[in-house]
Amino acid sequence: MKTYLGIDVGSISTNLVLIDEKNQILSSLYLRTEGDPIEVIQKGLKELKNYISKYNPAIEVSGVGTTGSARQLAGVITGADLVKNEITAHAKGASFFVPEVRTVIEIGGQDSKIIILENGVAVDFAMNLICAAGTGSFLDAQASRLKLPIERFGEIALRSDNPTNIGSRCTVFAESDMIHKQQIGYSTEDIVAGLCQGLARNFLNNVAKGKNIKPPIVFQGGVSENLGMRRAFKEALGEKIIVPPYNTVIGAFGVALLVKENHPQKTKFLGFEISDKNIKCTSFQCKSCPNNCEVIEARIDGEVVARWNDRCGKYSNLKYD
Amino acid sequence: MKKTIITFARWGNYTIAFKTIFDQLGLEVIPxxxxxxxxxxxxxxxxxxxxCFPLKTTLGNVLPGLRKGANTVFMVQNIGGSCRQRYYGAIQKKVLEENGHQVNFLDFRATPRDIYRTIKKISGASSWQIIRxxxxxxxxxxxxxKIEKKAQFYRPREIKKGTTDQVLTESLTELEKLNKEKDFPRLRKxxxxxxxxxxxxxxxKIPRVALVGEIYTVCDPSINFDLESKLGxxxxxxxxxxxxxxxLKKLVFPWKDWTIQRKINPYLRSTVGGHGRDAIYEMLHYVKEDFDGIIHLLPFGCMPEVTxxxxxxxxxxxxxxxxxxLSLDEQVAEAGINTRLEAFIDVVRNHYNSKQ
Known part of the structure; x- marks a missing residue:
């Protein structure tokens, strides 16, 4: 049976999705990156291998696509057929579940983006520039400060009838404003709900500023799990917010769809064995010209498989077998 | 008086041409x-x-020269119209002095007369030498x-990837070495x-994208992360x-500005400094020409472009x-630019395909 694997390695989570020829999701994994993309990819592949040998040993991987901020690294160590930016991947995934989608709001661990689509293809997009306010890691930090499990964060927000107003232009100030509200005695529910509203407002004022937001609106990414954020967006936009199935792994699903459409003749996938191999990345500075590029070198079991990040192509154009 | 040793700020590939002036006039220059x-x-x-970002990079450009013994820095004023660029010379002089460098700043306005006078004063060359x-x-x-424009055309169409960039780099190296005017026609050929x-x-048939924005970031590939080459x-x-x-054309023939103002009247009715008006004018022009995308480049905090x-x-x-x-400065990571650029390229292709 032919299947296609999509891998999305982000700052906080790493997702793997395996789809079949009929675009059915066979298996999806949501793992924490924890600052070690190589190890988490190996771990993910190992779990996937266990799944395949347990349920359907006839599965063969006919194509691999990678996305996310570590897409290039993931592409090198798995031997991907397609390395795609996360914006295109998310747009693809969203338009599969909601074909007429016009706006995609995606909030992940460290970045947030808005994508405007027409007829199923992206025509405009924006990403957060300098500030990470409103992304998953900020919510994570606030949840642990309030001693709330992040999974229950949204549910608590929904309990509030009277959210307080929390200044949200900047993460640091949002946090001090939140502390201030705690000190003067607001209830946790109201603060949590106010925080969600503030973050939605921040997103719409900064990232989505000047964009043509039209329904249907799809909300995805890790933060879309948060019920409080869903409600905040619904109230701020005055529109229905659609959260598609597999909302947390939709980037990986999108890139799996893209690689399937690309129909690789023969996949370059290095096989599940790489999860047992010793993969190391090092970098060195090229002194050949004044650009002084930091060249990154990936080795599998001591052998160089790829080098990248040079401007002129001196190293990246070499053939490594 | 100590002998004048000049160093100056770098600006993309045009640095080669600037160096020529000093070489031709027999001035000692540390590139x-x-x-x-x-x-x-x-x-x-x-x-x-x-x-603004260009102040920081140009300062970084001249520092090694000063350490190697240069004592005079060439800094042009007003190159981008009226914006903070005017004060670069004054500010850099102050910053350098605070850091213990004794430097003489040749801070001149970008008018032909002022340039001529400044060069005449430091070199003592005859008018004829300067004209030559x-x-x-x-x-x-x-x-x-010309070859930059050629490269923009050839890069996306080349059969063997990377040839154009190689030819461009080699040509620029040869051009930098050339210091006799009489050999120029041969090299040009x-x-x-x-x-x-x-x-x-x-x-x-391929999609076309235009670069608009602040002149320094748009022209210097080492500042804009080789944008032209990546797109190509x-x-x-x-x-x-x-x-x-x-x-320079705009400096000599000011009526270009009047044309620009007339064209952009529905959007902006006054100057905002720098090349602010030009960016609007160019974008309107490219929309009319049915381009498939516009990339706007600016250094972080560039007032005209932000406006x-x-x-x-x-x-x-x-x-x-x-x-x-794209707003560029020393804190912008190339990875972030690449992600946006890759996504933008997909959007451009979608746009191009939908037109077909």
């Missing part, structure tokens, strides 16, 4: 250090934090701009020949109107042309 992460970091370290040096400067400059020898698919390798033809000739950005976004919403605005 600026090419812009790389080290020079940028060095410049940013001693610069005022909230000042200027002529050679313009010959080199025009050739550099050779360079143009090597470009025409690049194997390409000439009639390939993805099969996109890049256009850019902004270069030194464009700017016109909402106007450009409005034109983008009205016309539907894909638009990406």
């Amino acid at each position: 600026p250090e090419p812009t790389n992460p080290t020079t940028i970091a060095e410049g940013a370290k001693i610069s005022p934090e909230m000042y 040096a200027a002529r050679f400067f313009f010959k080199k400059l025009r050739l550099i701009e 050779e360079i143009l020949k090597s470009f025409s020898e690049i194997e390409t698919e000439k009639d390939k 390798k993805e099969g996109i033809e890049v256009h850019r109107e902004m270069d030194i000739t464009y700017h 016109v950005r909402p106007i450009l976004e409005k034109i983008h919403l009205e016309s539907g042309i894909p638009f990406l605005s």
Whole structure:
């Protein structure tokens, strides 16, 4: 049976999705990156291998696509057929579940983006520039400060009838404003709900500023799990917010769809064995010209498989077998 | 008095032409250090934090020269119209003095008269020598701009990837070495020949993207992360109107500004400094020409470009042309730029395909 694997390695989570020829999701994994993309990819592949040998040993991987901020690294160590930016991947995934989608709001661990689509293809997009306010890691930090499990964060927000107003232009100030509200005695529910509203407002004022937001609106990414954020967006936009199935792994699903459409003749996938191999990345500075590029070198079991990040192509154009 | 040893700020490939002037006039010159992460970091370290990005990089460019014994820095004023660039000379002098460098700043206005006077004063050369040096400067400059334009055309169409960039780098190296004007025609011919020898698919139909924005970031590939080359390798033809000739033409023939103002009247009714108006004018022009995307480049905190950005976004919403605005400074990571650029390229392709 032919299947296609999509891998999305982000700052906080790493997702793997395996789809079949009929675009059915066979298996999806949501793992924490924890600052070690190589190890988490190996771990993910190992779990996937266990799944395949347990349920359907006839599965063969006919194509691999990678996305996310570590897409290039993931592409090198798995031997991907397609390395795609996360914006295109998310747009693809969203338009599969909601074909007429016009706006995609995606909030992940460290970045947030808005994508405007027409007829199923992206025509405009924006990403957060300098500030990470409103992304998953900020919510994570606030949840642990309030001693709330992040999974229950949204549910608590929904309990509030009277959210307080929390200044949200900047993460640091949002946090001090939140502390201030705690000190003067607001209830946790109201603060949590106010925080969600503030973050939605921040997103719409900064990232989505000047964009043509039209329904249907799809909300995805890790933060879309948060019920409080869903409600905040619904109230701020005055529109229905659609959260598609597999909302947390939709980037990986999108890139799996893209690689399937690309129909690789023969996949370059290095096989599940790489999860047992010793993969190391090092970098060195090229002194050949004044650009002084930091060249990154990936080795599998001591052998160089790829080098990248040079401007002129001196190293990246070499053939490594 | 100590002997004058000049160093100056780097500006993309045009640096080669600037160096020629000093060489021709027999002045001792230490060429600026090419812009790389080290020079940028060095410049940013001693610069005022909230000042614009080009001030920091140009300061980083001249520092190594000063350490090697240069005592005079050439800094042009007003190159981008009226904006903070005017004060670069004064601020850099102050910053350098605070850091223990004794420097003499040749801070002059970018008018032909002022340039002539400044050069005359330091070199003591005859008018004839200066005119000859200027002529050679313009010959080199025009050739550099010409091959840059050629490269923009050839890159997306080349059959063997990377050939154009290789030819461009080699040509620029040869041009830098050349210091006799009489050998120039021969080299020009050779360079143009090597470009025409690049194997390409000439009639390939491909998307076209235009670069607009602040002149320094748009023109210098080491500042804008080799944007032109990256787009070219993805099969996109890049256009850019902004270069030194464009700017000099505007200085000599001010009516270009009147035309620009007339064209942009529905959007902006006054000058905002720098090349703010030009960005709007160019974008309107490219929309009319049915381009497939506009990339707007600006250094972080560039007042004229920040002012016109909402106007450009409005034109983008009205016309539907894909638009990406990138603000560059020493804290911007290349990875972030690459992600946006890759996504933008997909958007441009979607736009191009939907037109077919």
